[in-house]
Each structure stands twice: as C-alpha cells, then as structure tokens.
Amino acid sequence: MKLYFATGACSLGPHIVIREAGLDAELDKVTFGAERTTESGKDFYTINPQGAVPVLETGNGETLTEAQVLLQYLASLAPAKNLMPTESFAKWRALETLNFIATELHKGASPLLRKPNDEIRDATHKNLQNR
Ligand SMILES: N[C@@H](CCC(=O)N[C@@H](CS)C(=O)NCC(=O)O)C(=O)O
Structure with missing residues (x-):
C-alpha cells in the first residue's frame, strides 16, 4: 500500500488513519510546482490526472482518490480499532x-x-x- 501525500495538505487525514490503524504503508511525497513530481521520481499526473493528493495505491491493483473515501477504506482495514462507526x-x-x-x-x-x-x-x- 502506498499513500501519495503533500505537506500541509488534506492527505494528512489518511496519513493519520494509517498510523492510528497500525497499517503498513509506503509514503511518496508530491511536490506542487509547475511540474508535479513525487519523491520517488514519478510524474504525479500519471498517478492522478487531476494532480491532487491524496492518492492511495491499495496494494491489490486498485487506486483510490477522495480523502473521505480513503479514510473509510483505511478504517475498514482495521475494524478492531473502531476508527469509523459501521452500525x-x-x-x-x-x-x-x-x-x-x-x-x-x-x-x-x-x-x-x-x-x-x-x-x-x-x-x-x-x-x-x-x-
Ligand atoms: N476531492 C478531493 C480534493 C483533493 C484536493 O483538493 N487536494 C488538494 C490538497 S488539500 C490538492 O492536491 N490540490 C492540488 C490541486 O488541486 O491542484 C478530495 O477530497 O480528496
């Protein structure tokens, strides 16, 4: 699993949930400028054509965007932590x-x-x- 994030951005929310859930995730920092590159050297527009963080590569071939969806998805991976009410x-x-x-x-x-x-x-x- 990999989270693309940027400093001072809304990707902080999913990052916090990854930590709270105790999930193992790689991080790749996106720098916003004329070009959007990741710390690992990728053109971020090839990851998300909108150029926006957060993006989560789930590790099973799927990529998710939209911070509030990421929060729910990540919480669902650690149900014992009760990070998101389900009932x-x-x-x-x-x-x-x-x-x-x-x-x-x-x-x-x-x-x-x-x-x-x-x-x-x-x-x-x-x-x-x-x-
Ligand atoms: N609808 C998206 C919006 C994400 C978003 O706007 N992210 C901002 C950082 S907080 C961003 O990457 N902005 C760069 C841009 O839109 O060019 C979500 O809720 O995750």
Missing part, C-alpha cells in the same frame, strides 16, 4: 461529518489558497464563519 445512527453521523468537511470546509476554504482578490476573500471568510 447504528453513529455511522450516518460520521458520514455527515466527513461530507461536511469535504464539501463545506475543505472546498469552502479552497479560494483562499489561490491568492483571491478582496471581494472573494471576504466572501469566503463570511461563508466559512457560518460553517
């Missing part, structure tokens, strides 16, 4: 929280990473305060 209403509450983080917080904050003008920055802050 009762707690499961739906956890899914609600993961979706909120992905859509409202993560993507809600994304405009701030793109050097926004004052109008966009203020609107983004206002929206995030509500969330």
